[in-house]
Amino acid sequence: MQIPAPFDYARATDVADAVALLDRYGPESRIVAGGHSLLPMMKLRLARPEWLIDINDLFELDYIVREGQWLRVGALTRHNTLLDSPAAAELFPIIAEAERTIADPVVRNRGTIGGSLCQADPAEDLSTVCSVLRAEVVLRGPGGSRTLSMPEFHRGPYETAAAPNEVLCEVRFPILPRQGSSYEKVERRVGDWAITAAGAAVSLSPDGSVSQASIGLTAVGLDGTAAEAEAVLTGQRPEPGLIAEAARLAAEACNPVADQRGPADYKRHLARELTTRVLTRSCERAALQED
Ligand SMILES: Cc1cc2nc3c(=O)[nH]c(=O)nc-3n(C[C@H](O)[C@H](O)[C@H](O)COP(=O)(O)OP(=O)(O)OC[C@H]3O[C@@H](n4cnc5c(N)ncnc54)[C@H](O)[C@@H]3O)c2cc1C
DSSP states (O other): OOOOOOOEEEEOSSHHHHHHHHHHHGGGEEEESSOTTHHHHHHTTSOOOSEEEEOTTOGGGOOEEEETTEEEEETTOBHHHHHHOHHHHHHOHHHHHHHTTSSOHHHHHHOBHHHHHHHOOTTOHHHHHHHHTTOEEEEEETTEEEEEEHHHHEEETTEESOOTTOEEEEEEEEOOTTEEEEEEEEESSTTOOEEEEEEEEEEEOTTSOEEEEEEEEESSSOOSOOHHHHHHHBTSOOOHHHHHHHHHHHHHHOOOOOBTTBOHHHHHHHHHHHHHHHHHHHHHHHHHOOO
């Protein structure tokens, strides 16, 4: 049986209290949200926080609201809530398509969007979704709030720009006209982490050309989105040949490593095929949108 190292525990009553507790107990304190990434790491002694600050009573961080040109999602929103959200499904089909593939109902009932992004595991499906949708994150610390883009927030595998005394409070998705999006993942068995997954979002101009394209890949060593592949599509009509070329460039831009999930060339092959599929679906969905 794996048992975590000893730790102390405090239950925050609101965001200000969580920030104050993190500030008081210092860098050896950690937020616990769903606990589905942190607790396994503690049991394996890969994480040894001295204090756990529990934010599960902070219902103020559990919401999905459409406001102006943004969909605002509280950091404590559970995977299942996002999966079942009509607003998220209508605006961003990529969210439900990704959520459906994350683990199983037990994990999805507890795991949160905030925990997923703060964990910054390169195989985390929501990190790709948030990069593709050009989401912003809102952090709160002792000095107030600040808003970061995903490239600013994710510094690398398991590393974010959040200071030890900051709480991730919100993830914001910009709503663009005539946008379609999609996510597809290949896994060894249902509920497993990705061998490879791809996500895309495409916005179309009234004349049918691509005004903005965004392509992300999961678990294959692509930081952020595939800029060269996106540039090939921008300003052009998304014909199948062009989508195939963008998918080839995206697969070239990633850096998969061989592991128990498969050899690198197989993962690169998946990256190309999955990118073709999600781009095609995103363009079809964008074309169906009203202005
Ligand atoms: C069996 C299993 C299978 C899984 N499969 C997948 C999968 O296929 N795809 C996938 O994407 N994920 C998968 N996951 C991970 C799952 O999505 C987790 O829910 C997620 O990674 C972490 O969310 P959490 O709320 O549980 O975070 P926690 O474990 O509570 O926290 C994770 C990290 O984030 C920090 N943190 C959490 N919330 C905040 C906040 N608001 N502000 C600042 N720091 C914060 C914590 O301090 C900790 O460092 C799986 C997990 C398990 C156990």
